[in-house]
Amino acid sequence: MELKQQTLSSLRAMLDSKQISATELCKEYTDRIKQKDGELQSFITLCEDEALANAKKADELIAKGEAKPLTGIPFAVKDNICTDGIRTTCASKMLESFIPPYDACVTEKLKGENYVLLGKVSMDEFAMGGSTQTGAFARTKNPFDLNRVPGGSSGGSAAAVSAAFAPAAIGSDTGGSIRQPASFCGVTGLKPTYGRVSRYGLVAFASSLDQIGPIANNAADCGVVLNAICGKDSRDATSVNMPAEDFTAKLGNDIKGMKIALPDEFFSDSTDEEVKNAVLSAAKEYEKLGAELVKCSMSSLKYAVSAYYLIASAEAASNLSRFDGIKYGLRGEGRTFEEMIRDSRTRGFGNEVKRRILLGNYALSSGYYDAYYRKALALKQQIIREYSQIFGTADVILTPTAPTVAYKIGEQETDPVKMYLADICTVTVNIASLPAISTPCGYNKDGMPIGMSLIGKKWDEATLIQTADAFEKDFDRRYSNV
C-alpha cells in the first residue's frame, strides 16, 4: 500500500470497509519506520508491541461497529507529552529514563478513541529550538533532503508525517514549533487557540504560550484530530469551555468575499525572496477564489522576537526548576543539596536549554524585571491590540511560516541569535493566543517545501481549516523521497 497518499479520511474509509485491518495498517507503518527511520531519526521510542495490541483492540471495535473517527489510526506523539508507562524524554538527558505514571489529557482523549500510538518522536530539547538538532537523542533529518533540518521543535512529528511514518502526529507549539517544522517538511500543522486543548501532561516550556496541536497531511486531517483532542479539562485552569463544534464543518464552503490581510512587515527584506513569492502567489490564488486581499501593518513586529524570548525564557527558567534529580530524572552527585542539584542540572540539560534558563533568570532577577520581563508583557498587550485592529477588517491573516526554507544541518542552529530571529513569523501568534495553520504553498528551486501561515481570530480554527483546505484543493502537493 502506498502510505504517502493516505489521509485520515481515506484510512477511515478503508478501515471501516475492512479493506485493511488496523493491525495490518499498524504493521505497514511500523515496518516502514523500522526500515527507514535509522536514517531519518524521527522516533525516540518506538512502541511496536503496544501499537499492535492497540490495533488489535481497534479491530475488535471496528468489527462491532463502534469505531470513532480515530479508532485504529496510527499516530506519532511528540516526546514532551506524557504517556502513561511509556518513556517521555523531552529529548533531554535529564529525562532519558523518565516513565510518567499518568497520561496527558490529549493522549487520554486519543486513547478514548482507541488510536494506535506508534511511538514518541523527536524534538528540540524541552521544545527549545527550531531545528530538532538540540536534543540529546534522535537528531531528525528533513525527509525532503537528509542534509537539512526538519525544523522544530516538533521536528520529529513533522518529519514522521512527511516520511509517511504516521498519517498524523501530535506536536506542541510555543513560538512556532508546530507550524515551522510542518512548513520545512512540506506538511500541514495547526496551532490551536490558547486554551483550546488541555496542556495537562505536556511538559511545560512556556506555560502562557504552549499549545498542543496536530500535524497531518492536510488541513482537513488537522480538523479531524483537533475534534478529538480539544475541550475544557478540569486539570488545566487555562483550558476554556467553548461550545462543541466540528472543525471540519466549514470544509468546502465558498471563500468568496473572505477578507485576507497581508501585513507588510511579514514580507520584508529579511524574508527569502522565493518564500515571499510563493506566499504572494498563494494570495493571488485566494483572490481568484473570490477572496479580497487587505493590506495591513503590524508595527510592533520588530520587537516581537525579543518580547517572545523574554516571556518564554522567564517561564521556562521557572518551569524547568523542578528538574533537580530528586523526584525523577538524571540524579547528579554531591555531598550537599546544592552540589547535587547543580550537578544534576549541569549534566542533564543541553546548551540551548541552559542558555534559556540563564536568560529567563536574567529577565526576572531584581533590577532587570521592569526593563525586560514587564516590558515584554507590555509588548504582548501591544501585539494583541494590533492583531485585534487587523481583525477589525479581516477574517484571516496570511504570512510566510518561516523566513526561509529548511536550511542545511550545521548552518545556523549553533548561533542562538540567528535562530531566535528565524522565529519572527510565528511568535506573535502565540503571544496573542491566536490559532494559526501552516500548509505547503510552493517549493523552492532545490525542491524544498515552502509553507504559508493563515492566522485566525480566537476560537476560529474552523475558518482556518476551511481557508487552508480551499487552497490545498488546487495545489500540486509533492511528497518526500523517503
Place this chain on the structure above:
Amino acid sequence: MDTKTIAHLCDLSKLNYTDEGIEKVMGEMEEIIKLMDRVKEIDVTYDDTADNNSISYDMLRKDEAKPSFPAEKLLSNTEPAENCYVVPKMVE
C-alpha cells in the same frame, strides 16, 4: 554581561560551567541580551488588569478531596527510602 552577573545567574539557575564554558556562554548571552534590548526602544506600559484572561469565582474548582495517587507510582522514577524522596542531608 560580566563575570559577576553570569555567576549570579548560574547561582539562580543552579548550573555549573567550566572556565572555558563560562567564557563561551558569556559571549552568547551578551549577544542574546543585545537582541532583548530591542524591547527598550518602544514606549509601552503593562497593565495587569487588562490581560483579559481572568475567570470568575464560580469557575474555580469545587473543594472535593479525591483519593491520592499510589505512593509507589509517584516514587517510581526515583530510589525512595521509607516512601520518601532522598536528598543529601540538609543542615538545620
Place this chain on the structure above:
Amino acid sequence: MKLYPTIGLEIHAELTTNSKVFCTCSAQFGGEPNSRCCPVCSGLPGTLPVLNAKAVEYIIKAGYIMNCDISRFTKWDRKNYFYPDLPKAYQISQMPRPVCLGGHVNVEVDGETRTMRINRIHLEEDAGKLVHDDSMRVSLADYNRCGIPLIEIVTEPDFHSAAEVVAFFEKIRLMLQYAGVCDGRLEQGSMRCDVNISLAEKNFDTLGTRTEVKNLNSLRSIQRAIEYEIYRQTELIENGERVVQETLHFNDATGETSSLRSKEDAHDYRYFPDPDIPPIIFTEEELAAIKADIPEMPEMRVKRYTEQYGISAADAKILTDTKSISDFFESAVKAYNAPKAIGTFIVVELMRRINLGEISAEDMTLDPADFAHLIELAETGKISKDSRKIILRDMIDGKTAERSAEDNNLWIKEDNELLEKTIDEIMAANPKAVEQYRNGETKVFGFLMGQCGKALKGAAAPASIKTMLEQKLKQ
C-alpha cells in the same frame, strides 16, 4: 538610653479545606509519608495547579473578620527558590495583587485596647516536610503537606512587646477558628509566626536594624523568642556593636536565637505572574454572600451571653475563649434552655476537668444534649446539684447522665410521708421560730428550711420542702 522594640508579624495559618489548594488530594494533617500526594502536588512534569474555590472563600472570610479590603481583582505569582521540601522549586503565592489589603484588629493588653494594623493577607501553598536521618546521613522528603492552603497575614510594625504579640496571635487564632477557616492547632503546625524585631530609642525617626525570627509555632516560643531577641539586641547596642540584619531560628531547648542558613543565598525570588492560574474577578454579590456566611465572632458571642443570658462577663469570656467549648455550650443550650446554669457548670466543673486533662476541649467527646440533660435533672430536682459532679465524672468515662444517676443511686425519692413527718418534727422542735414566722417575721423561713434539709439529707427536693413547709406554716 531607653531602647524601644518595634515588632511586625507574618502569621501563616493553614486553611481547613477538604482538598489541597491546587489539587484534589486530602488537605488533612499527617498520614503515611507521601500518601496524600498526586502528580500535581509532587511536582511531576506536565502537571498543572487548579485553584480550590473554598481556599479563596476562606481567605476572603479571614480578610473580612480582620477588616480588610477585598480586592475585586486578584492573581497568583510564583516565588522561585530551590529547597527539597518544594517539589516545583517555586511556591505559588501572591505578590502585587493579594486577596486582602489593609485591615486592623483590636487587642486588649493589660486592660488597654490597642489597634493593630494588617498590611495584607495573601493565599499560598504550604511546603513539604523534611525528616533528617542521621544514620543514613540524608534527609527524607515527605510531600503530604505540599499544597495545603496557607494564608499569610502580614501586620504593620505596630507591636512593642511580647505580650502584645501573644495577645494578638491568640486573638487571630480564635477569630480564624470562629470563622471556620483554620483549626488553630498549634501542635500540628496549623499556625506559625515569623517575627521581625528592631530596637530604637523611643520617638526616634528611624528604626533600628531588624532581625527576623522564623517559624515560631507556640505562644510560649513566640514570647520567649521576642524577649530573647530584645535582650540580645539591647546587649549588642549597649556594647556599641551592630545588629546584623538576618534571619534567625529560635531554639526551644536553649531559649536562644541563632542565624539560619538562607534558603536562597541571593534572596532573589524572581516573583512573576503564574501563567497556569488565571486571575480572578469577584462580583459584589459573590463577596456579599461570602461575608454573610461568616459565623458569629467571639466578641459577639460574649455580648450575647452577657446581655441575653445574664452570664457574667468573666464567665462569658471563659466560655468563648475556646471555640469548641463555646460551640458545646451553644449546643447544650439548644437542648435545654437554661444558659446560665449550663454556662456556670461548664466554667466551674467541666473546665476544671479539662484542665486536669481528663477530657480534651478540642476533641470533646461529651454529648452536649446529654450534658444539658444533666443540668436539667438538677434544675428540676431529680438529682441534687452536688450530684452533678459525680455524674459528670461518669459521663467523661462514657456513661449517660441517667445511667450514672441510676448506678450511683443519686435519684431524689419523693417520700411525702417522710417529708411531712420531718417538717412536723422540725416545727415541733422550734416553736419559737414558728411563732415568729406567723407574726410576720418571714426571714426565719430560711432557718427552718435549713433544718429540714439537714434532717432529710437529700431525700426530698428543696422545692418540695419549700412548698410543704410554707403550707404548714400558714395553717
